[in-house]
Every structure is written in C-alpha cells, then in structure tokens.
Amino acid sequence: MVTWAQQVLFIFICVILVSFPSTCSADDNNAPLPYGDLFTKEEGHFFGPDFIVAYNSIDADECARRCLQGYGSYDSVNPPCLSFNHRPAGSPEGGSARCWLHSSNADTAVLSSEWDNWPHRNYYQRKAHLSYEELFTKEEGHFFGDNPDFIVAYNDIDAEECARRCLKGYGSYDGVNPPCLSFNHRPAGSPEGDSARCWLRSSNKDKAASPGSEWNKWPHRNYYQKKGYAHHHASSLQGAIDRLNEVHAAHPHLEQLCVFAKCTYEQVTHLLPNLHEVNSYWSDLACYKYSRSCRVDGQWSEWGPWSDCSVGCGQGSNVRRRNCSDPAPRNGGWRCAGKPVEIKECTQNKKCSSGSMYATRMLY
Ligand SMILES: *[C@@H]1O[C@H](CO)[C@@H](O)[C@H](O)[C@H]1NC(C)=O
Numbered sequence: 174m175v176t177w178a179q180q181v182l183f184i185f186i187c188v189i190l191v192s193f194p195s196t197c198s199a200d201d202n203n204a205p206l207p208y209g210d211l212f213t214k215e216e217g218h219f220f221g222p223d224f225i226v227a228y229n230s231i232d233a234d235e236c237a238r239r240c241l242q243g244y245g246s247y248d249s250v251n252p253p254c255l256s257f258n259h260r261p262a263g264s265p266e267g268g269s270a271r272c273w274l275h276s277s278n279a280d281t282a283v284l285s286s287e288w289d290n291w292p293h294r295n296y297y298q299r300k301a302h303l304s305y306e307e308l309f310t311k312e313e314g315h316f317f318g319d320n321p322d323f324i325v326a327y328n329d330i331d332a333e334e335c336a337r338r339c340l341k342g343y344g345s346y347d348g349v350n351p352p353c354l355s356f357n358h359r360p361a362g363s364p365e366g367d368s369a370r371c372w373l374r375s376s377n378k379d380k381a382a383s384p385g386s387e388w389n390k391w392p393h394r395n396y397y398q399k400k401g402y403a404h405h406h407a408s409s410l411q412g413a414i415d416r417l418n419e420v421h422a423a424h425p426h427l428e429q430l431c432v433f434a435k436c437t438y439e440q441v442t443h444l445l446p447n448l449h450e451v452n453s454y455w456s457d458l459a460c461y462k463y464s465r466s467c468r469v470d471g472q473w474s475e476w477g478p479w480s481d482c483s484v485g486c487g488q489g490s491n492v493r494r495r496n497c498s499d500p501a502p503r504n505g506g507w508r509c510a511g512k513p514v515e516i517k518e519c520t521q522n523k524k525c526s527s528g529s530m531y532a533t534r535m536l537y
Pocket of ligand 1: 475476478496
C-alpha cells in the first residue's frame with residue numbers, strides 16, 4: 174500500500190534529484206553493479222606500492238567488488254581500497270587469474286618502478302574517490318578540546334582517514350554513542366610531536382556553548398567540522414544514520430560506494446530491491462553526507478485544554494485539540510499518527526430551569 178506520505182516522499186525526492194545526475198523512474202533491474210562505471214582501466218600496468226591483499230582465480234568484476242567492499246583481510250583497520258590490479262586467467266604470464274588490492278592510486282602515489290613491466294596485468298583505479306573537503310570545513314590552529322563530547326582518538330592516520338572514521342562512526346562507536354560531527358587532526362611531523370593524531374567529537378563548534386578554553390592554544394592542530402549539521406534536529410540526523418546502518422548491514426558495498434565514495438542514484442537502483450527503498454536510502458544519504466533535506470517525522474503538540482460542555486442543559490460534549498506541529502513533518506517525514514481531536518460526553522443540568530432543552534452552544 175502506498176500511503177499519502179510515501180507519495181509525497183517520492184514526489185519530493187523526484188524534485189531534489191534534479192540536482193543529482195539521475196533519472197527518477199522505477200527500475201526493477203537487479204543486474205549486478207556495473208563496475209566499469211566505477212573504475213578506469215589501464216592495460217599493461219602494475220601498481221606495486223600500498224598493497225593490501227591478493228586473491229587468485231577471480232575475474233576483474235569480483236576483484237572490483239572486493240575492492241569496494243573492503244574484503245578479506247580488510248577489517249576496517251586497513252585503509253580503504255582505491256585501486257586494484259588484475260591479471261586475467263590464461264595470460265602468457267601464468268595460468269590463473271590474480272587480483273591485487275591497493276590502498277592508494279596512481280594519482281596520489283609516487284609511481285612504482287614496476288609500472289611498465291607487466292604487459293599482462295591491468296590497472297583499475299577507482300573513479301570519484303570522496304574528497305573529504307566537500308564534507309568538512311577546516312579551521313587551522315584550533316583544537317576543540319576540553320569539552321565532554323570526545324568520542325575516541327587515533328594515532329598515525331592522516332586527515333582524510335580521520336574524516337573517514339568520523340563519517341563511519343568508528344572504533345568505540347557502537348550505535349549507542351552519538352554520531353561524530355567534528356574532529357581535530359594534527360599532521361605528522363608537526364613541531365608539536367612526531368606522530369599524526371586524530372580526535373573525534375560528537376558535537377561541533379556551532380552547537381557547543383563555547384569551543385573550549387583550548388580553542389586558541391594549539392597552532393598545529395586543525396579543526397574539521399561536518400558541514401551543515403547545525404541546522405538540523407539531532408533526532409532527524411540520528412534517524413537517517415539508524416536507517417542507513419540497517420541498509421549497510423545488508424548491503425556493505427553500498428557503504429563503500431555511497432559513504433566512502435560517490436555513488437549515483439542509478440547505481441543504488443541496481444543494489445536495492447525496490448524504488449521505495451532506493452528513495453528512502455537516497456534521502457537519508459543526502460541528509461547524512463550533505464546535511465540536505467533531512468527527513469523530520471511529525472510529532473503531536475501537547476493537548477490543548479478541554480472546552481466547556483457544548484450544551485447548557487442535557488447531554489453534550491467536551492472537545493480538546495492538538496496540533497501536528499512539534500515538529501511538523503518535513504521532507505517527506507511521516508504525518509502524526511492518531512487523531513487531532515478528542516471528544517467526551519458531558520451532562521449539564523444547571524440551566525435546565527431556564528426552559529430551553531436545546532443546545533445553546535455549537536460544537537466548534
Ligand atoms: C494549534 O494551532 C492553532 C493555530 O496555530 C493554535 O491556535 C492552537 O493554540 C494550537 N493548539 C495547541 C494545542 O497547540
């Protein structure tokens with residue numbers, strides 16, 4: 174059954190999707206993800222450094238899937254896979270197919286000396302790797318320190334990985350902790366100390382009463398704030414995160430694709446079973462990543478006072494009302510369930526001696 178609210182959600186999503194490269198049509202195609210859309214291919218190249226793990230006897234599509242999914246020894250301590258090499262089965266070089274995953278790509282790494290020496294291996298590089306600058310603002314020389322919203326800290330990771338862990342809700346994050354809204358990062362080799370360090374926080378500068386007395390005291394630490402969160406109800410953000418986590422538990426590669434990289438609406442239509450789930454996912458993703466159009470479900474206000482009895486004499490009624498306004502539904506959120514009006518019977522006999530047996534007041 175398609176409810177009114179679902180229809181509105183769908184129409185709304187069709188409107189916001191104008192800003193995305195996609196069409197808003199039903200697509201029941203359950204074809205596997207077209208990995209060719211996600212990776213560029215260069216033939217006869219082998220990318221040596223930043224090796225994560227290798228597999229035998231799988232084809233390039235499965236190798237791509239493992240790269241996206243963070244497969245095998247990848248255990249969320251390892252960095253994400255940004256590229257892979259693949260040697261097809263039956264090449265002159267050897268019998269079996271082989272797949273190598275890598276944590277960097279040809280754009281970011283100093284090229285390996287092996288690059289031109291392997292005519293039968295092909296190099297695949299992930300397209301459109303997420304740029305964390307799109308999702309976080311950066312302020313140099315600030316530390317969002319002595320406040321109660323500290324979640325967890327890590328050593329020896331760069332700002333991008335720190336951003337990834339903030340987005341992911343990493344480490345001690347267990348779905349009970351609040352989401353990470355900002356982080357601090359000290360790059361490696363700063364005058365302050367040797368190693369890089371990353372601190373995740375559950376609040377941000379806009380929300381905190383004050384950034385903390387340490388704010389100006391750390392010239393080598395930088396502050397990164399998730400864009401746009403100040404404008405949203407924490408509950409609508411948390412709702413989006415909860416729903417996304419549920420989807421990601423069933424479809425882990427969606428997280429790799431859509432949270433840690435950029436996915437298109439069309440790709441999501443290949444991975445989720447129906448349009449309702451696709452639209453709901455897309456809307457939650459827009460809320461979570463870009464702080465756009467967070468869904469707010471309606472909630473009732475308190476009941477107003479009961480009205481006086483509707484009659485002066487005999488059987489009448491009292492009425493009280495409430496509004497779906499605390500908050501009102503927005504962006505396809507559900508309308509309040511239940512009735513806005515409550516009525517109960519009342520009996521009046523005070524004015525019966527005046528002669529009128531009829532209602533003297535209308536129900537309003
Ligand atoms: C409901 O909204 C109306 C119109 O804004 C207002 O007059 C009324 O007091 C509200 N009632 C409650 C119970 O909040």
